[in-house]
Amino acid sequence: MRGLLSKKSIFLFILLIAAFALPNFLKNKFYMNIVIMVIFYAALSGSWNILAGYAGQLSLGHSIFFGLGAYTSTLLLVKMGVSPWLGIIAALIMSMAVGALIGYPAFRLKGPFFTLATLAFSEVIRYIASFWKELTNGAMGINIPFKPGLATMMFRTKEPYYFIALGMLLLIILITFFIDRSKMGSYFIAIRENEDAAEVLGIPITRYKMYSMLISSGLAALTGVFYAQYILFIEPEAVFNINFSSQIALMSIIGGMGTIFGPIVGAVLLVPLNEIMRSAFSSLNGLNFFIYGIVLIIVVSWMPNGILPTITNQVKKRGLKVSTDRKGAGKIDTAN
Amino acid sequence: MRKVKSVLALVLVIMLVFLSGCGSGGSQSASGGSQSASGGGETLKIGAIYPFTGGAALLGDESFRGAELAVKLRNQKGGVAGGKKIELSKADSPDANAAQSQANRLISQENIQLIIGSYSSALSMAASEVAERNGVVYWELGAISDPITDRGYKYVFRTNPTSSQFAQSEIGFIKEVVPAKLGKNLTDLKIALVHEDSLYGTTVAGFIEKYAKEEKLNVVTNQAYNMNSVDLSSVILNLKKAQPDVVIAVSYLNDAILLTRQSKELGFDVPVFIGSGGGHTMTDFQKALGADANGILNADFPQYEINKSFTPGLDEFVKLYQDTYGTAPRSGHSVTNFMGMNVLLNIIDQVGSLDPDKIQAAARSYKLEPGKSETGWGVEFNDKGQNKLGKAYVTQWTDGKLVTVWPKEAAVQEPKLPLLKWSERK
Amino acid sequence: MGEIIQVLISGILVGGIYALISMGLNLILGVVRIINFAHGEFLMLAMYLSFFLYSVWGLDPYVSALLVVLILFVFGLFIQRIIIQPILNTSATVKIFVTLGLSIALQNFALMLWRADFRSVHTAYQTAVINVGTVAVSIPRLIAFIVAIIVALGMYLFLNKTLVGKAIRAVAMEKRAAALMGINVKRIYLLAFAIGSAIVGLAGALLIPIYYVFPTVGTLFVLISFVVVVLGGMGSMLGAFLGGIIIGLVEAIAGVVIAPGLKEAVYFIIFILVLLFRPSGLFSLGKGSEEVGLK
């Protein structure tokens, strides 16, 4: 087991080095953009994963926190000239506060009803953002003037964005990793698996759900700040969007909910798939999403645990037959 | 069974990735909008970012057709700069996120130096941002949001009029025409604004309100609503209370239809009703309403019942459209894109290549008199890349057609005001 | 005064449409225990059908309604058998995302076939009104409202007075016991899903003279119908009917009193409040939250 761990960590280390070296080899801006989008989605979906994958609270309103993050830092930047780096802190606070306000009542609901409530909250916030023109500029959205510089988190080239996104993703992986191996993670999973049983093991359910919400919403806000500085234009329709929320969720679900690397696997598969299908089927409008929908139905109903756990299980089973010490290797193999 | 299925699903995913990989390889040749361009000589490739899927797909497609026809026509006539053919590379962008990623793809993947677009202002904002950062020309043909050209970008140009130009046209029309027709003083007119609350409606309505205030007009109410509402009776009841002489609406199609139908149902009569492009401009609007549409005014891009001597080439365009797509143009979006695309093609012709710096320099000195284009607009870009001579025309629905009634040089008919009451419209 | 009455009437009439759309969803939720995120797309398909029957064969939407209902019934059978049945014993996540996938697929299927154009029928009566004093009542909306009442009553009678209807309720309450009575549970699921689809088909046929159809039209209605269902109480036809009326009223009143731009936000807030404080719905007739696993 220990030998395996080191094997695993060597592998991850190599991956990490590769990730840092990537911009030196990848000069094509389109690919660079896709890679940044993959990282961005992996991070965002990773933040959702903590709330939904670990603590089992299936939210379809995650774009709320993402959007709040984007709006908070952007408004501070545009209206008061506050650097987005500082804006991150405000975004975190804002998003976590709203997360708490939503979580407090919504955590009383279970299963699909929690999901419906998050949908409704998401809609309410979208309407408010569209309506409150004095603050948010309403549906006109906010255009961030392009003033490149480290302080404004705006750059002419893609590389700095790449590294910021990568840093963000690493942070989220690290936090997930830490949660995964700590008391908190065990408690999240216990709540997900069976609330009644969790309760009698001394787990304060609501408090731990709230922790997961706070961590999850905070991290989502982080990605929101990044997004705003990358796209330089935000509007309520785009950031408080239910379809966007379900896409975020989908990455984790396809990749494997409640695993550290599941969201990454999902993002690595789905983001390029989306891009490629869009250009491959441009002749017939709608065909790409039609196929997407069908694949979604099939994959989710046939592989409900997601790709990562399915592969891991397969490898585990085969590994066990060959030699027992290869157990768990599947996780490593699929992480790239 | 469960295990078998999950393995199957896995295989499916892998296959799909593989397949789409192949698909993307083939996409470059397939994505060219005009196959006719492949006839020898050098081909200049231009990216075209429009929403072809999602909620904005209808007008996105209509807009693209204008650009596509301009290219087709030019290629038929021998291309630009001594026989170079133009090819459009379609990039479907249902949302801003996709637009920016597609712009990136076009620039770095297909090495495109010039992008056109986009019908939707949100897409335009996102895509033009990418273009500017990469030193690629972004040529806007139809999105009307002012900020697109307010940012002072070096490589972003727009041939069509902006929201503020729309608003100016509408206020201009009210000033010039309405007082005489209704026999009231300009400042006595009660004006009501009603608009959908997304980017488009809010922007246009915002400028209308601003200019109306500058002209000391009396705006009695301003109603915003969500374009997806199934019921607008509350909006109409609020309007009814205000008893306006003029209603200016900024709507998309579904809400424009609903607004009219429910106005009729609820017996809300108003002497002057002006739409601001969007839904009020579309043939589907008239199809859905029939005679009820008669008399409704609309400020928008040029329509097809217009003084043809002021818009040379328009007939040729309509015929080409009819021949290519089998129907009449569905709205003025296509001709607007057609006109702007022609301007761009003229500039490319001058420059001889797609070199962004040369094109932007040539564009800045490009001039065209009013009354010399398919839309009647002149062309002269201000220092921020906006065409100063763009203008919205006011048209009136008359027996299924949008007949141009203002300004005089483009008009083919006097505006018929005040509007008939619902019960009298036939 | 006239204005207030006008607001209330408009609200109630719109509520009838919401009710009609929601009843189908509610039946499916109550019996098959699945929240069908593709419900709006069923409505969209019904509206297209109705539209094409009108534009190709010149059939009036009210005449072709029966055909649309039948086709949607069969379509419901098909979807239940092929897509829903296999995932009935899976987690909530799977159910949500499979129906969401169905919704995406159907929307884009429509886009592929019929493009994004808005289509609507143009009938003589579509803006016809009855004027009662200063109050105007739209005839197509009134028809939809009356049909909603008939369907609500009809469903109530069907579920409470016929043996098959009782069997449907039995399956909703105690599926294993129902199986032990010799009720073919799978067939009841099929039937419930198909009836639910047929009702939304009827809603589509009645909506087309009032509204218009385009590929994403379903998304406008699906969230409203979730709200209505939760408000009225899961599985209760009468609840869905009353819930629809209430949401219609809330929307109309909020549009006048608060602002048209916020009227949707108002009913979502009501939705959240109901979820929190009376999760079994305002009119839950018996079957409550425990039954649907809400407890």
Added chain:
Amino acid sequence: MLKCESMNLFYGEVQALWDVNLEVKEGEIVALLGANAAGKSTTINAISGLEKLSSGKILFEGTEIQKKDPHEIVEMGIVQVPEGRKLFSYMTIEENLELGAYSKRARANFKQNLETVFELFPILKERRKQLAGSMSGGQQQMCAVARGLMGNPKFLMIDELSLGLAPLVVKQLFEVLTQISKRGITILLVEQNVKQSLAIANSAFVLKNGRLALSGKASEVANDPTLHQAYLGK
């Protein structure tokens, strides 16, 4: 009448029945005994078709039924009164009884069966318009048995008849069982109330940890130490 041959059944990876053999002869009352989780309910659910065997056979009047669906099995005359009554609590007694007679086989004899049932349980006739969920436990159990009888069974299986009921009610119910039996209906009784069941049963089977531990005539079983071992762990 009913013959089960080496039934094996799994819940996921857990085996719940191990090579269980049962036989019930026509007209008998047979008791199926055993401690909690011994596999009694699983056995009758397998007979009812609610659970599927992984191997083994269930023969009813010579026909193999282990692959049939529950509603087909009911159609053959095998009816189960499930544990915990599982009434349709938001329906009236009358509606519950009506649904009990849902099968084609039962619909034909609806009136006659209804009379019989009201005869056996007069209280149900009195309260037939009342919601099933609003009645006392004993009345609910009566309703459950009545609902089972409405299915016009040849073979009636009753799971935990006496569960949570007062002794007087239990006594009453057991009396009714003997009456039912006299009407020619074969009965398989799953019970924790050993003595009372054995008192009315002709023969008995005792399950232990999913395996058949003992079978034989009721009187023999009652005195067999294995019974006590199975039940009380001695």
Added chain:
Amino acid sequence: MILQINSARKDFGGVTAVNNVSFDVKQQEIVGIIGPNGAGKTTLFNLISGALPLSAGKIIFKGEDITNQKPDLICKKGVGRTFQEVKPFGNISVLENVQTGAYNRLSRRKEAREFAEHVLEKVRLIHRKDVTAKSLTIADKKRLEVARALATKPELLLLDEVMAGLNTSEIQEIIPLIRSLAEEGITLIVIEHIMEVIIQLSHRVIVIQHGEKIAEGTPTEVINNKRVIEAYLGEEITIA
């Protein structure tokens, strides 16, 4: 006196599931609770562990009123319980299940894991520690229930039919385990169907029927109580 229950009552709608039940439990005592199915034994556990609020009455643990406190708080104070219908965390390993319980007293992962392994050894489940909990047999799931509750280091442990479904030899293995727990200082309340087990184990037995306490006393007293015999085994009993 570690636990005092004073006139506990629980109504569900119109049905009274637990009616005016009072009893005390002394430190390190093993108290057995018996009664027919549906008598209200599990409801009583739910009241003590806080899973359900009382309709009336009081529960005092170590001198402190814990009536209607939340289950997690009651667990923190030292009351552990198992469920009759096992509730394993199915998708994680047996060890992780128990470790989750161990976090109640131990925050560090390593300590929690070691303690979990220790508990698993004690309940003889260590050989299955790496398999997912859902793939255990019923008997092992019962063991897991006990292990998980034990891992919270309770002072009072409520065992709800942990022996149902176990065979005789398995039961005979568990009895000493439970005894040893008592010797270690844990007080136990045991719901059990199997009379013999209760007799072997308990210092004192409480009998519940229809939500009411009908008898209390030493095993021998209770087993010879006529009312108990009637209630528990049916009326016409002459047990051999």
